[in-house]
Amino acid sequence: MSLRLQLFGMITLVLLGTLIVGALLTYRHALDKIDTEMQAAIAVGSRIAHNAVDDVEEVVNPRRRLELLAADFDGDRHLRAILLEPGGAIPAVSKLAPPETPAPDWLLKLLARDPLTATVPLPSIFSNYGAIRLETDSRNEISEVWQDVQLYFAILGIFCLSSFLVTLTILARGLAPLRRLTAAFEVIGSESEVPAVPEGPQELRAVTTGFNRMVARLKETEAKNRALRVQLDTVQEEERGELARNLHDEVSPLLFCIGVDARALERVGESHQLTDAVDQARAIQQAVKSLKANVKSLLGNLRPTGQHALGLHGAVDDLVAFWTQRHPELTVDIDIPQTSFGPRIDAALQAIIGESVSNAMKHAKPHHLKIKIATAGRTMRLEVSDDGGGFRKVRSIDGGYGILGMKERAQNLAGSLTVAELPGGGGVTVRASIPLVQPSPAELDAAAEAIAS
Numbered sequence: 001m002s003l004r005l006q007l008f009g010m011i012t013l014v015l016l017g018t019l020i021v022g023a024l025l026t027y028r029h030a031l032d033k034i035d036t037e038m039q040a041a042i043a044v045g046s047r048i049a050h051n052a053v054d055d056v057e058e059v060v061n062p063r064r065r066l067e068l069l070a071a072d073f074d075g076d077r078h079l080r081a082i083l084l085e086p087g088g089a090i091p092a093v094s095k096l097a098p099p100e101t102p103a104p105d106w107l108l109k110l111l112a113r114d115p116l117t118a119t120v121p122l123p124s125i126f127s128n129y130g131a132i133r134l135e136t137d138s139r140n141e142i143s144e145v146w147q148d149v150q151l152y153f154a155i156l157g158i159f160c161l162s163s164f165l166v167t168l169t170i171l172a173r174g175l176a177p178l179r180r181l182t183a184a185f186e187v188i189g190s191e192s193e194v195p196a197v198p199e200g201p202q203e204l205r206a207v208t209t210g211f212n213r214m215v216a217r218l219k220e221t222e223a224k225n226r227a228l229r230v231q232l233d234t235v236q237e238e239e240r241g242e243l244a245r246n247l248h249d250e251v252s253p254l255l256f257c258i259g260v261d262a263r264a265l266e267r268v269g270e271s272h273q274l275t276d277a278v279d280q281a282r283a284i285q286q287a288v289k290s291l292k293a294n295v296k297s298l299l300g301n302l303r304p305t306g307q308h309a310l311g312l313h314g315a316v317d318d319l320v321a322f323w324t325q326r327h328p329e330l331t332v333d334i335d336i337p338q339t340s341f342g343p344r345i346d347a348a349l350q351a352i353i354g355e356s357v358s359n360a361m362k363h364a365k366p367h368h369l370k371i372k373i374a375t376a377g378r379t380m381r382l383e384v385s386d387d388g389g390g391f392r393k394v395r396s397i398d399g400g401y402g403i404l405g406m407k408e409r410a411q412n413l414a415g416s417l418t419v420a421e422l423p424g425g426g427g428v429t430v431r432a433s434i435p436l437v438q439p440s441p442a443e444l445d446a447a448a449e450a451i452a453s
């Protein structure tokens, strides 16, 4: 769950809890308030009624006085005065003031209390005419509670809404750098990688600074690795060059001498008509010739120039011609720029394409091949795909040295290579990605020094 959702969930829970506890407390408080108000009302009402008829001298018509006394309570908010005749009849009841904002029925039911009653103590002169009974009615008090509850909920609603809005704003502003930081994490290792700007809350700024430090370290390590690979590659190349030179300088002259001597022997044999010796001398010359050819091919292998007279494009054209001559049914799409990527990259590409095509022809029966090279930013991407049915017969690409070699070539140039089967066993695609910016000699020296230290 996202941080934002979690926070909203927590706030909603806290607000709901507050609401429930608030409602319970309000209920308890409302009951107490109604009880207190009703008790006060009936006490005050009894006293007022009693005081009103206290002066017996003034009473001319007791029955009428009682009616007036009941009518005095018309419009009272909490009390109803009932005139009770000695026989039990009720000739007059005062009218309660109607509530300003009537409470809903459910609240009336929830807060309903038994009415309190009190009979007003009257002088004896009234005893033959009836009595006044006071009775409480809590409807007006409940309507007051209802008004309070509405106000309480309005304030709570405003508080909830503003809490949500404030949280939303703080989160949106606070988390914005986090989103940019996430985007920066996603492009780690890509060419478009730029340091994230430390911004937003203090905690996030510290994370961003740490992130930038980590990226810088990664870059440093990557540069060292690249330098190491290049060094390794250079050392290998130097060793092979040394071997090729030795082979060429020491073996080739000897072979030449053997050839010359064998030719001389042949001539001597011919002049003395030594047929066997002539045959032997010619056999030696033949052996020397094939040895020379072998040495030459060995030299070619040890010192691959990687350069074709017509560049990488020409080399690929030659390769394709080689295979299409032997497999006339084969069609090949070539989408390769005419430009060179530099001798090292060109040589690697040539070798990778050669092995990919040879694998396809050796291990599958493709009718169509695609060879594509494209550059995206500072990266060169090669794709060689065939429609030969994939690995379905062997289910494995382990065991040979071709794929291993292709991967090493890409890695030596700080790149990577994958061999994947197309979905449904349609064929195999070899994908290589090689950075076009290779370390400069100065960078290499610096990295070599750092490695050595």
Ligand SMILES: Nc1ncnc2c1ncn2[C@@H]1O[C@H](COP(=O)(O)OP(=O)(O)OP(=O)(O)O)[C@@H](O)[C@H]1O
Binding pocket: 356, 359, 360, 361, 362, 363, 364, 386, 388, 389, 390, 391, 394, 396, 397, 398, 399, 400, 401, 402, 403, 404, 427, 428
């Ligand atoms: N295009 C392809 N189609 C089908 N299978 C393939 C393809 N490319 C590679 N393979 C499978 O992957 C295996 C490994 O290939 P790899 O080039 O490493 O070795 P190899 O070709 O068998 O031998 P080597 O290249 O060392 O002479 C192959 O044996 C083959 O089974």
Ligand SMILES: [Mg+2]
Binding pocket: 355, 358, 359, 400, 401, 402, 403
């Ligand atoms: Mg192979």
